[in-house]
Amino acid sequence: MSDLPTLAQVAAAAGVSPATASRALSGSVRVSTATRRQVYDAMSRLGYVRHRAPRGVSARRQVAAITAVICDHLPRLFSEPFYTRFLSAANAVLEEHGTQLMMATVSPTATTVPSFTGPVLLLGARERHPLPIALSASGIPLLCIGRPPDSLRLPYADVDNRDGARQAAEHLLLSGRQRLTVIAGPPQLSVTRDRIAGFTRLTREAGLPDPLVAYGDFTAASGAHAMQWLLSHAPGLDAVFACSDPMAAGALQTLRRARRAVPEQVSVIGFDDAPIAQRTVPALTTVRQPVEELASVATRILLSGEMRRDPILPTELVVRASA
Amino acid sequence: MSDLPTLAQVAAAAGVSPATASRALSGSVRVSTATRRQVYDAMSRLGYVRHRAPRGVSARRQVAAITAVICDHLPRLFSEPFYTRFLSAANAVLEEHGTQLMMATVSPTATTVPSFTGPVLLLGARERHPLPIALSASGIPLLCIGRPPDSLRLPYADVDNRDGARQAAEHLLLSGRQRLTVIAGPPQLSVTRDRIAGFTRLTREAGLPDPLVAYGDFTAASGAHAMQWLLSHAPGLDAVFACSDPMAAGALQTLRRARRAVPEQVSVIGFDDAPIAQRTVPALTTVRQPVEELASVATRILLSGEMRRDPILPTELVVRASA
Incomplete structure (x- = not known):
């Protein structure tokens, strides 16, 4: 097994200074998302592991x-x-x-x-x-x-669930959507709370009421069911942010049955960028998580x-x- | 946890004598397939475990x-x-x-x-x-x-792979097919050898030459590829027995592209009775394995x-x- 790369090598590969790379890895808000992405790409490419023990201090045991x-x-x-x-x-x-x-x-x-x-x-x-x-x-x-x-x-x-949900809300608001809804995952998961929080923060900044939220379990069937629930409780909705691609695919099915054109009448955004996102009709706008x-x-x-x-x-x- | 059922209870549930039930479980050839099926159904229904230790001899340890x-x-x-x-x-x-x-x-x-x-x-x-x-x-x-x-x-x-393959061959021969081919799984698996053996035994009894065999890895892609290979090496084939339903689904795709009508020109049989068998076009005749x-x-x-x-x-x- 070859030696693991150093942070300096990661920084060089990312085209940033070691100090910036270090800040990016510590999650500092002083580093832009684009820079952070460059650093993480380099990290992933090089197989960098943060904060390994200094050379010679602890020979890493082989984990079986x-x-x-x-x-x-x-x-x-x-x-x-x-x-x-x-x-x-x-x-x-x-x-x-x-x-x-x-x-x-x-x-x-x-x-x-x-x-x-x-x-x-x-x-x-x-x-x-x-x-x-x-x-x-x-x-x-x-x-x-x-x-x-x-x-x-x-x-x-x-992964940055808050920021992903924020980007989804931003895209919907910039395309003129006003009546936003959410199909979330199970409420006991932090990923669910983070995605709702990131989405809601932006809609609040835009002066909109908090979006109506229906809860699913990440499956397509639960997404279809949640979409039905949203349509009956918010018939005037013009956008839905589904917290997984399978749930978004389920929502698309329900919208098709309800004769709501996507994206003309209702915008749909998923989360994952799973393979299914390219196979739905229409193909899914989604938040890619790495x-x-x-x-x-x-x-x-x-x-x-x-x-x-x-x-x-x-x-x-x-x-x-x-x- | 309640006591496990006895063989006598299994026999009663299956409507056979305990001696017949015992013979069925030991794989005796003196028991018909239909009877064996009845016994296994009862066994499965009652949760019967064969040859458990006599009462009191060994309290079963809880396996973590x-x-x-x-x-x-x-x-x-x-x-x-x-x-x-x-x-x-x-x-x-x-x-x-x-x-x-x-x-x-x-x-x-x-x-x-x-x-x-x-x-x-x-x-x-x-x-x-x-x-x-x-x-x-x-x-x-x-x-x-x-x-x-x-x-x-x-x-x-x-599962009885030989007998399943035998049933597939029998069905093809009874419907008048003469130029039989096989898409098998990896040759290193006993399941592959047993299915080929069960199939070939019957074609030999019918006086036919051994079927041409192409090997796949149980995936749809490998089935499509193997079907292509069979068509080029045995263009006159009129039947294919694929050793898994995904491989049969792949074979159907290749036959459709080659404009060979199924089942009019080529009969296709799969193995599994997986959910996909009901979704192919045409729906798949297949060997159900429990x-x-x-x-x-x-x-x-x-x-x-x-x-x-x-x-x-x-x-x-x-x-x-x-x-």
Whole structure:
């Protein structure tokens, strides 16, 4: 295994100074989104892991296995594109390191949780669920994907959900939409709260009332159902921001049945930039989240054992036909 | 947890004598397929586990976790319907028992394999791969899904692949097809060899030359490619037996592009009865394999720790429109 790249190399590859690269990685607001993206792109390209121990101080132990523990129903592991993308990318990094990926699901309604040994990547952690608390109490190396629930002080890696939702709201407002609605994920997830917060902050700045929110579970079926609910409670809506691409695809189905033209009458924006976003009719305008990069960065951090800061990877609006 | 049902209860539920039920479970050829199916249906319905220890002799230990080790590329875990169905059904049984399902993939090209602790369900084991040998040497409780490779003497559970393929050949011959071809899975899998053997045995009995065989990897893309290869090497073919439904769906695409009408000019039969079989055009005639029952039976056997005989679950031709 070759040596990991230094921050100076990342900065050089990104075309910025080491000080700027360092600020970008610490999430400083003094660094523009574009610069942060350049730094993260370079980081991802070079396989940079932040804050590794100084040379010679701790020879990194070879980790035999990392377990991805997913707080979701097992069949969702196979149907949700986020998991497919995340786990495939995490596995690619682990294979390079000769480390085995183990996967386990824990039901969102579980009241007791199994114990795990070895480092854990925790996905889908929910508020008031025993899993994150049990894992953090067990003393095993743990990295949360997404901001930890219940204000637990756990190391984590996340994408910039607030800014992604902000970009979606901005795009809708700039195209003249006034009656905005949201199809959110489960309210127990920090990702849901962050996306609603980022969206609502901008609509408030624009002097609009808070958007009506319907909650789904990230599936297409829940998106179709939530869209039906929104149409009956806000018949004059002219835009919907769905917090996942499958839910946006479901919303498109409902709108087609309700004979609401997209984007002429209703603008639809998804979140993910999953493969499905290019296959919907019309093709989906969506917030791209760098799932593969998130998996890669998180896995490298967990492998390095140095989890002192929490990277937030940038998100980006991808404009297609639906908004 | 309530007591497990007895073989006598299974026999009563199946409407057969206990002796017949016992013969059915031992795979005796003196029991008709229909009777065997009745017994297995009853077994599955009642949650019967064969050859559990006599009462009081061994209180079964609670198993904390079972690991499903899948010898395949990780992204295939998410795209292959067999895995989705199998793992979801296995997980449902384990949840009832308060046991955690862990999942891990091992690359088919791996030359070294990680070690696992606790009972293992082994899926996709291949000839001349280090995984089954390493697992069997490790002394952990192990159950192979499908006949073990390399003639290893491992406990296993399987579906009747030979008989399923035999039924497919019989259906094609009875409908007057003469130029039969096969799209098989990877040749390193016992399931592939069993399906080819069951199919070829009947075509030989009918006095036909052995069918031309193209090998795929169970994916739709590989089925489309294999169909192309068969058309160029056996342009006069009038039937194809694809060893998975996704491969059959891929074959249908190629035949459509080649303007060969299905089933008028070419009959197509798949294997699985996966959800996709009802969505192809025309709908797929296919060999149903009881994946959920296989998962349930295998998981219960592994939980019970009593693995003295190897159940073979019956398969069944489901006739739709493609053959």
